Amino acid sequence: MLPKELQADQFRAYPPEAKRLALAHVQAFQQLPLSFLAGLLGQLIEYDYKFPAERTTLDRELSILSSLSPAQTAEWFHGFSQVSLSSQLIRLDWVNQPALFLEQESAYLWTTHQMDAFSAAATGYGDHLNAVIGVEQLPVRRLGIAVIGQGVTSYDSSLFDNLRPHGTYFSRVRPDNGLELLLAAVEQRAKAHPVAYGHWYVDGGQVARQTSSLTTVSYSALAPVRDQLLKFMQGQIASPGMGPEQLRTNLARILPKDLGLDQGGEPVLDRFQVKLFTDGSGTQIFSTTFAQWAARESLRRAQPLTLLVRFAPRQRQKPMNELLSEVQSNSELDPLGSLIDADIGSYYHWINQQRLAGAEQSSFLAWFEGHSQALLVAPSLPRGVTSDSAMDIKGLLSLATD
Amino acid sequence: MRQPAFHNDLLARNALLTKDARMSSLGPQEIARHLGRTRRDFLRDAAGMVAGATLLGASPFVHAATAIRKRKMIVITFGGGARDQETFAPAGQANIPHMLGELAPQSSFFARVTNQGILGHYVATASLATGVYESLNNFSAVPPDHPTIFEYFRKDLRRPVSDAWVIAPSNGFNRIGESDCRSYGPGFGAQVILPKQLLSAAVAGSKLEYGHLLRDNYETPFYAPQIQGGEFELQQLEDILKLSVDDFMTHAKTLSSPDELSVFIAKRLMQRESPSLLWITMHDIDVAHSGAFSLYVDAIRRTDRLCAEMWQAVQDEPEYAANTTMLILPDFGRDADQDSGGNGFQHHRTGDAESRTTWMMALGQGVRHGVVYDNPVQSIDLVPSIGAMMGFSAAQAEGKPIRELL
Numbered sequence: 001m002l003p004k005e006l007q008a009d010q011f012r013a014y015p016p017e018a019k020r021l022a023l024a025h026v027q028a029f030q031q032l033p034l035s036f037l038a039g040l041l042g043q044l045i046e047y048d049y050k051f052p053a054e055r056t057t058l059d060r061e062l063s064i065l066s067s068l069s070p071a072q073t074a075e076w077f078h079g080f081s082q083v084s085l086s087s088q089l090i091r092l093d094w095v096n097q098p099a100l101f102l103e104q105e106s107a108y109l110w111t112t113h114q115m116d117a118f119s120a121a122a123t124g125y126g127d128h129l130n131a132v133i134g135v136e137q138l139p140v141r142r143l144g145i146a147v148i149g150q151g152v153t154s155y156d157s158s159l160f161d162n163l164r165p166h167g168t169y170f171s172r173v174r175p176d177n178g179l180e181l182l183l184a185a186v187e188q189r190a191k192a193h194p195v196a197y198g199h200w201y202v203d204g205g206q207v208a209r210q211t212s213s214l215t216t217v218s219y220s221a222l223a224p225v226r227d228q229l230l231k232f233m234q235g236q237i238a239s240p241g242m243g244p245e246q247l248r249t250n251l252a253r254i255l256p257k258d259l260g261l262d263q264g265g266e267p268v269l270d271r272f273q274v275k276l277f278t279d280g281s282g283t284q285i286f287s288t289t290f291a292q293w294a295a296r297e298s299l300r301r302a303q304p305l306t307l308l309v310r311f312a313p314r315q316r317q318k319p320m321n322e323l324l325s326e327v328q329s330n331s332e333l334d335p336l337g338s339l340i341d342a343d344i345g346s347y348y349h350w351i352n353q354q355r356l357a358g359a360e361q362s363s364f365l366a367w368f369e370g371h372s373q374a375l376l377v378a379p380s381l382p383r384g385v386t387s388d389s390a391m392d393i394k395g396l397l398s399l400a401t402d
Numbered sequence: 403m404r405q406p407a408f409h410n411d412l413l414a415r416n417a418l419l420t421k422d423a424r425m426s427s428l429g430p431q432e433i434a435r436h437l438g439r440t441r442r443d444f445l446r447d448a449a450g451m452v453a454g455a456t457l458l459g460a461s462p463f464v465h466a467a468t469a470i471r472k473r474k475m476i477v478i479t480f481g482g483g484a485r486d487q488e489t490f491a492p493a494g495q496a497n498i499p500h501m502l503g504e505l506a507p508q509s510s511f512f513a514r515v516t517n518q519g520i521l522g523h524y525v526a527t528a529s530l531a532t533g534v535y536e537s538l539n540n541f542s543a544v545p546p547d548h549p550t551i552f553e554y555f556r557k558d559l560r561r562p563v564s565d566a567w568v569i570a571p572s573n574g575f576n577r578i579g580e581s582d583c584r585s586y587g588p589g590f591g592a593q594v595i596l597p598k599q600l601l602s603a604a605v606a607g608s609k610l611e612y613g614h615l616l617r618d619n620y621e622t623p624f625y626a627p628q629i630q631g632g633e634f635e636l637q638q639l640e641d642i643l644k645l646s647v648d649d650f651m652t653h654a655k656t657l658s659s660p661d662e663l664s665v666f667i668a669k670r671l672m673q674r675e676s677p678s679l680l681w682i683t684m685h686d687i688d689v690a691h692s693g694a695f696s697l698y699v700d701a702i703r704r705t706d707r708l709c710a711e712m713w714q715a716v717q718d719e720p721e722y723a724a725n726t727t728m729l730i731l732p733d734f735g736r737d738a739d740q741d742s743g744g745n746g747f748q749h750h751r752t753g754d755a756e757s758r759t760t761w762m763m764a765l766g767q768g769v770r771h772g773v774v775y776d777n778p779v780q781s782i783d784l785v786p787s788i789g790a791m792m793g794f795s796a797a798q799a800e801g802k803p804i805r806e807l808l
Contacts, residue, residue, distance in 0.1 A: 110520045111537040115753045161493070162739075244541045281748065282693035289693030296745060317689070317697055340696035348739070348746055355742055 002090065003037050004030050010095045015048035021062060028066040031073050033080040034090065035118065036125070038105065040065075042098035049271045051197045053303040060133050076128045079121025083114055099252055103245070135357040139193045140305055141379075142362035143400060144353045145182055146295075146346035147310040149368045150205065151335040159339075160366055160375035162347040165384045167364070167377030174392040175370050179208050179310070181393040182367075185401075186308045187213050197268075197302045204291035204342075205312025215269065215302070217294050219287045219312065222273060226284060228259040229277050233284075251278040272301070286314040288338050292345035299352040309349055310369070311342035339368075350377060363400040367393070376400055433755035438514025438776040441490045441761055445513070445774045448495055449506040454775035454806060473767065473792055474726040476716065477681045477784070478709060479530065482523045482688035483750050483757075484702050485736045490761060497702045500710035501730075505765060510806060511774040512762040517734040517781040521750045521757055526733040526781075527570075527683055528578060533785030533799025545577040545587075548798050551785045552579055552592035555679050558794035566592035567677045569664050571685035578683075583798070592681065595638060595671070597663040601654055603635035604647045643670045659701070661686040665708045669715045676721040679792075684708065690736065693748050713765060727769060727791060729784070731762035764807060779804050 006029050011022040022029075022044055029037055043050075043058055050058070068076065086108055094101040109115045149155065160169060183201070190199035190213040199214050201207070206220040219226075232254070236247050256262045256270040276297060282289035288311055295309045315331035346366040353362055363378040374391075377383075378400050445451045488494040490513075495502055519529045522540030529536045532548040552566040568579045580591025639645050657663050661684045668682050684705050690698035709730055716722045737744030738756040750757045760781070768791065782801030789796040790803040 110753075113518070113535070113537075119753060280693075281691055286692055286694050292693060293745070314694065317694070334696075337694065337696035337700075340699070341694050344695040344746070351739060351746075 001094075003032055003034055006030050006095070013096055014045055018044050018047040021047060021059075025062045025066050028062070028068070031068075031070070032065070033077050033083070034094065035083040035085060035105065036077060036080040036121075038094040038098045038101045041095060042102055045096075045098060049268050051268060051272075051302040052195075053197070054301050056136075057133070061129060064129065064132055076125060077121075079117065079124050083109070083118055083121065084112070100249065103249060103252075107245075138305065138358045138361075139195065140189065141401065142304075142353060142356065142358050143186075143189065143306050144349055144362070144364040145186070145306075145308040146342070146349050146364075146366040147179060147182065147308070147369045148342035148346055148366065149335075149339045149371065150311060151313045151333070152339050152368075152371075155336070155339060155368070155371075159343055159368055159373055160346070162344065163350060163364075163366060163375045163377065166350070167375050167383055168381045169386045170374045170376065170391050170396065171372060171386060171388055172390045173367065173372045173374045173396065174390065175367075175372060176392065178367060178393040179369065181397070182308060182365075183208060183211065185397050186306050187211055189306050190214055193305060195305060198304050199306040200298050200302070200304045200308070202291055202294045202298065202307070202309045203312065204287040204310060204314075208310070214308075215298075215304070217269075217273060217276075217298070219290045222277075225259045225261050225273070226277060229254070230284060232258075254278050272297070286341070287312050288314045288341035288345060291342070292348055295345070295349045296352050299349075299356060303356050307349070307353070309345075311338065311345060313338040314341065365396055365400050367396070431755075434514060434516055434759040434778070435776075437486060437756065437759045438778070441486065441511075441513035442774045442776040444490055444492060444495075445502075445506060445511055448492075449502055449772070451506060451511060451772045451774045454510070454770075454773045454777075472725045474676075474678050474716075474722050475680070475788055475792060476712065476722075476726060476728040477530075477788070478712060478728065478730045479527060479681075479683045480687070480705055480709070480730055480732040481527075481684045483521075483690070483732055483734050483736045484687050484705075485738075485747060485756060487739075488699060488702055488747070494702075497699055498706040500706045501763065504710055505713060505730075505763060506772075508765060508771045509773075510764045510769045510771075512764070512779055512804070512806075513774055513776040514778050515731060515760045515762050515781055516778060517758050517760065519781075521734050521753060523685070523688065523733060524575060524578075527575065530731075530733060530781055530784055531578060531681070532581065533782045533796050533801045535782060535800070543577050544582075546581045547583070549581045549583045549586035549796075550579065550591060551681075551788060551796065552679060553581060553583070553586035553590040554785070554789060554794045554796050555792065556592075557586060557590045559792070561678065563593060564675050565677050566679040566681075567671055567675065568592045568594045568681045568683070569668050569671070570594060570596060570681075570683040571598065571660060571664075575683060592679070595667055596635075597667045598660055600635045600639055600667070601650070601663060603633075604639060604650050604654075642674065643667065644674055645670065659686050659704055661701075661705060661708055665711055668712065672715060672719050672722060676719075682712070690747050691749060693745075695747060698747055716766065725767050727764065727766040729762060729764050729788070731781070731784070732760045733781070734758060735760050769807070773806075775806050777806075 006026055008023050008026050011019050014022055047055065047058060089101065089105055089108060092101050109118050186199060186201060197215050201211065201214040201216045203218045207216060207218045236242055236250055254274060256274050259274060261270045261274060276290065276294055277284050280293040283293050291309055291311045295307060298304060298307060313333040313335040316334040350364045353364060361379055365374065365376050367374040374396055376396055376399055381399060442453060486494065489498050517526060519526060519535035520537060520540065525536050525538055525540045528538060528546040531550045532546045534548040536546050538544050538547065555561060556566055570578055576594055576596055579594040581587050639647065639650055653666060654663060657666060664682055664684065668680065671677065686701040687698060687705055689701050713728060716726045716728060734750055735757045736747050736750045737752045738754055739746040741752045741754045744752040780801055782799065783804050785799045786796045786801050787804040787807050790808050
């Protein structure tokens with residue numbers, strides 16, 4: 001089926017909010033190329049489980065699409081309309097199974113060497129959209145904090161090399177009570193600027209302490225979920241005829257209840273946490289990968305005003321089969337390797353933060369936990385310099401937020 | 403500094419949006435050119451190499467028939483995929499001391515090799531081996547559609563089956579040695595050794611001690627199939643490598659990774675069979691898919707060391723010492739940090755310029771020393787180039803011989 005043949009009743013299986021939106025914009029959908037529309041529907045069908053920031057963005061995008069004139073539609077989607085799709089793809093139920101369509105479309109585009117053309121079309125569309133979608137003024141400057149190196153007693157090599165050109169490196173930080181001070185500051189921001197899913201604390205191990213004012217995601221707290229998932233994966237891998245692509249498809253269908261994560265929690269957050277494991281690569285086995293990916297995905301999706309990520313030591317490398325089969329075992333840890341992982345993880349945290357609105361005014365603090373090294377990127381601070389001034393964590397926070 | 407924005411999830415999910423903050427005004431071809439020149443400048447400064455464009459004169463290759471007959475060719479894929487900032491850029495030089503300090507000064511270095519095909523390791527390696535951008539399913543154990551270098555080599559030069567070998571990771575590469583092509587195909591391919599399957603067969607029942615050598619398939623950390631080896635592998639061990647199971651296991655205990663195992667097998671093969679065409683596919687670096695940067699960097703350092711070990715093995719073997727050309731190249735790169743569709747070093751899914759633009763190092767017989775070329779070549783040029791050097795015709799390959807190697 002092609003988009004022009006779309007009918008309103010084809011959205012009857014969509015969740016309530018998604019259906020309401022789909023029905024409001026079905027005429028616009030009919031004008032769009034399938035190579036684009038399936039992806040849009042992939043977003044829409046998840047609408048009921050999206051964070052507020054995502055909903056706002058999608059609402060605006062749909063409104064803009066519905067307001068386009070035929071000439072504008074032709075201009076915006078010229079690139080997508082040049083992408084050819086197979087009849088097999090067109091026959092798929094892309095309305096109700098957009099994720100499956102996207103998987104197969106992606107493989108098809110690679111195979112037919114159309115990926116570059118698709119990429120160019122997507123870039124062009126993004127540019128058109130960004131030019132008109134507008135951004136809201138943030139209630140407070142965005143702040144990212146990465147705490148790295150838990151469990152490392154000493155480290156002689158250089159840290160924060162990727163971040164140094166963008167901020168000031170502090171070599172004489174007084175680490176006393178540092179983690180608690182950071183947590184308290186994040187909680188204070190959450191209270192001062194209450195926004196749903198606006199302030200996050202991601203911990204690659206056990207949370208330092210419970211805090212009700214923050215959206216909290218912890219690798220340790222999700223151990224039962226992870227164990228269930230690893231068992232599922234083991235079972236799948238052992239199934240006859242199973243391959244990596246089919247396994248990925250099956251993982252994408254997993255819901256929180258399948259992993260015991262529907263015990264009166266928050267459905268939106270539950271689904272987010274499950275996706276960290278089912279969409280992420282390596283998040284199931286390495287806590288450092290989990291923390292980095294959780295930071296990326298929370299920034300991309302929830303666009304928090306505050307994000308504190310604390311990395312913890314990951315398990316030491318083993319053969320993948322063993323890593324996947326070890327459920328609730330006490331694995332040997334690799335603190336030094338984890339510090340290196342977290343160092344690049346903090347850099348990616350900053351990059352992803354800078355992709356959001358207000359990037360020029362945002363601040364970012366990376367600290368070697370329990371040690372005297374930190375890196376601060378803030379509008380008021382010079383870049384690419386080292387400060388030998390003695391500074392406590394409170395002082396760094398003050399520089400970050402003033 | 404503002405980074406390229408996250409775009410709607412359609413695009414992020416499919417890893418399709420590409421804009422490098424540092425080069426946002428440049429197109430993919432310009433970025434590729436920039437990468438090539440950056441590598442060239444880096445090598446000039448770090449390894450004292452000269453730009454190839456300044457060189458004139460006749461080919462260093464000797465095309466006498468006798469020389470061609472004796473020539474040995476070793477191809478090593480520096481896999482699976484490493485980026486400049488962890489290798490041939492100032493920040494990466496600590497990770498490649500052997501290639502930079504020992505190999506580069508005696509090599510011709512091609513700084514701008516692009517891969518326009520599918521960025522999956524099996525399909526990309528198959529493309530390297532056929533000289534055609536293959537479109538087979540990366541995760542299926544199927545043969546390439548087009549004739550491989552091994553078939554051209556053996557059929558055109560009438561070489562025996564013992565003269566062309568592939569050593570490959572076991573995840574699907576077992577079909578890489580021979581295509582489905584009717585005019586070549588069965589009977590003309592290379593013999594394929596899968597070291598992990600060899601080890602698996604040898605250690606049957608006591609795999610725990612050797613688990614670190616049996617790591618497999620990082621390309622999808624989701625999916626780690628059981629590695630199995632049987633009678634065929636044990637026969638390879640005893641008949642071809644002349645290794646008892648006990649000796650093999652004893653030596654394997656001293657190794658630390660699957661690629662180390664591959665190099666051990668390669669050296670043994672060189673001693674026992676002296677193949678004229680030997681293709682080794684490294685894969686340790688692909689641990690990057692697990693998202694652990696430290697493991698990725700460790701793997702680059704190991705691969706760097708192993709490439710130097712292979713070159714030393716060439717010097718140590720009389721059959722190889724004076725008549726071998728060794729080519730080292732990644733199958734492709736990895737995603738740029740600034741590409742909002744990817745997740746930095748972890749994957750090679752965006753198809754951006756940095757994941758498509760790599761390099762090739764040529765060493766040994768007929769190769770100019772200490773020269774770096776930044777003119778564009780494609781990864782599918784490899785097979786026609788080797789064909790021109792060894793005297794066979796890569797008739798169905800779509801690439802072109804690299805002039806600087808002829």
